[in-house]
Amino acid sequence: MTLATLDYVVIGGYFAVLIALCLRVMRRSPDTDELFLAGRSLGPAVIGLSLFASNLSSTTLIGLPGAAWQSGISVANYEWMAALVLLFTAAFVAPVFVGRRLTTVPELLEQRFDSRLRKYLSATSLFLSIVLDTAGSLYAGALVLMMFFPGLTLGPTCAAMAVFAGVYTAAGGLRAVAYTDVLQSLVILLGSAILAVLVFQQFDYDWSQVSGAVDAGHLSLLRPLDDPALPWLGTLIGLPVLGFYYWTMNQYVAQRLLGARDLEAAARGAMLAAVLKLLPLFLMVLPGAMAIVLLPDLERADTVFPRLIMEYAPAGLAGLMLAGLMAAIMSSVDSALNSASTLLMVDFVKPRRPGLSTRQIARWGRITTLTLMLLAALWAPAIDRFPGLFAYLQQTFAYVTPPLVAAFTVAFCSRRxxxxxxxxGVAGGHLVSLACFIAAQSGWLQLHFTIVAGLLYGITIVLILCLQASGRWEPASPSQAIFSERSIFPSLPRRLRLQMLTLAAITLGLVILFN
Known part of the structure; x- marks a missing residue:
């Protein structure tokens, strides 16, 4: 497909609005709180839309339709589980984040344990932010652009996108990231909704035609234990662990909650994001499953969404949807770069150089953002050697993050x-993770990676408790316990609590409906 003139006008208009918004946001004073946390002034709508947009590149617009085309809609389990995790975070974790005025999530582990665990979590999160979040997003964006503009090559395209996102992230900080995410999320929702309707139109808007043409297994969320894509046991014990890390511990995402103006804004923002996370089932996953009938001869699953645009979007709409795709990529790249810079400066540089002024920290934060941008751009083309983008992202998370979630769980729930x-215990859990990864790559371990994630989480908790029970380690001070009666049951408005329960019921209803 060749883009029409109207498509180029739409794309150009989108980028013009984006640049204008960035320039306006950049006028703010560039101190530390402004660069890393938007001055702790974000409201619920900005938080919710930014949380949603930051997740919408590789793992959603590109990865979800591709995985649905390849193995069915069970991939949407990642989305509805995220909604439940966000509700839990709003009720039980956000009060701690906001109440303690954290700048980074690893700070919490230092307050509960010591600086060693803070740096351990921060270093691991920094690594994941660059090689997964940023590099994965750059790769996804380059893949899309290369389909529409065949003359482009992978490496230079990744580099150009990294420069664009890196410059406005470094200049405007989290406020630029969050406010551009609002624009980008609206473009993404509109574009993907239009495409979903156009795809459903190919079946005369008749669900019975879809269910008759697509294999029943492709349209079921909960799959058998031996399902190679996502078995029900992995959904039960693995996805909550992966979802908790991504939506609660991951600085890349949690930074919006840390920048909230108050607890209620953080809670309402997380709940809005939970509502939005129910939409990908209808806007991205089901169209991807329908594409198995419409586009049966694809060579690569990751090209499903751009191919649907090429085949079914008319002039103008194709430009809007391509702008939406690029919006998703930019949202993930800018979020990951800003969070990585925050982790590096706040958790490593600032403790060693306490005499740095806030403006000096902000200046060095900009420099680190651009440096990390360069590293991600260099790594992104290497992802092409992996079997699929979604598998690359999720399997890496499955082996790296469960021990970290175990430490977070112990920090919240144990006083001893x-x-x-x-x-x-966490280090031991990562050694077990490494052994499991080697065994899986060698064919000795046949368990699905989501089941492995759940087991690694449990093994690490047992390791931590056994090490403490051995009597060789110092006990925790009672004052170090994170949970208290007040933080377990935050004083959120009754109406908000009822809305959370209603949303949880709707989420479970969707699971039952598509089972």
Whole structure:
């Protein structure tokens, strides 16, 4: 497909509005709180839309339709599970984040344990932010652009996108990221909704035609235990662990909650994001499953969404949807770069150089943002050697993050575990993770990676508790316990609590409907 003149006008208009918004946001004072946390002034609508947009590149617009085309709609389990995790975070974790005025999530582990675990989590999160979030998003964007503009090549395209996102992220900080995410999420929702309707139109808007043409297994969320894509046990024990890390512990996402103006804004923002996370089932996953009938001869699953645009979007709409795709890529890239810079400066540089002024920290934060941008751009083309983008992202998370979630769980729920037991328990969990990864790559371990994630989480908790029970490690001080009666049951408005329960019921109803 060749883009029409109207498509180029739409794309150009989108980028013009984006640049104008960035320039306006950049006028703010560039101190530390402004660069990293938007001055702790974000409202619920900005938080919710930005949370949603930051997740919408590789793992959603590109990865979800491709995975649905390849193996069915069970991939949407990642989305509805995210909604439940966000509701849990709004009720139980956000009060701690906001109440303690954290700048980074790893700070919480230092307050509960010591600086070693803070740096351990921060370093791991920094690594994941660059090689998964940023590089994956750049790769996804380059893949799309190369389909519409065949003359482009992978490496230079990744680099050009990285420069664009890196410059406005470094200049405007989290406020530029969050406010551009609002624009981008609206473009994404509109474009993907239009495409979903156009795809459904090919079946005369008749669900019975879809269910008759697509294999029943492709239209079921909960799959058998031996399902190679996502077995029900992996959904039950693995996805909550992966979802908790991504939506609660991951600085890349949690930074919006940390920048909230108050607890209610954080809670309402997380709940809005939870509502939006129910939409990908209808806007991205089901069209991807329908594409198995419409586009049966694709060579690569990751090209489903751009191919649907090429085949079914008329002039103008194709430009809007391509703008939506690029919006999704930019949202993930800018979010990951800003969070990585925050982790590096706040958790590593600032403790060693406490005399730095806020403006100096902000200046060095900009420099680190651009440096990390360069590293991600260099790594992104290497993803092409992996079997699929969604598998690359999720399998890496499955082996790296469960021990970290275990430490977070112990920090919140146990008053007795000390710092050394937690640190060495997490390190032991990562050794088990490495052994499992090697065994899986060698064919010795046949378990699905989501099941492995759940088991690694449990093994790490047992390791931590056993190390503490051995008596060789110092006990925790009672004052270090995170949960208190007040933080377990935050004083959120009754209406908000009822809305959370209603949304949880709707989410479970969708699971039952598509089972």
């Amino acid at each position: 575990v000390g710092a050394s037991a937690a640190l060495w």
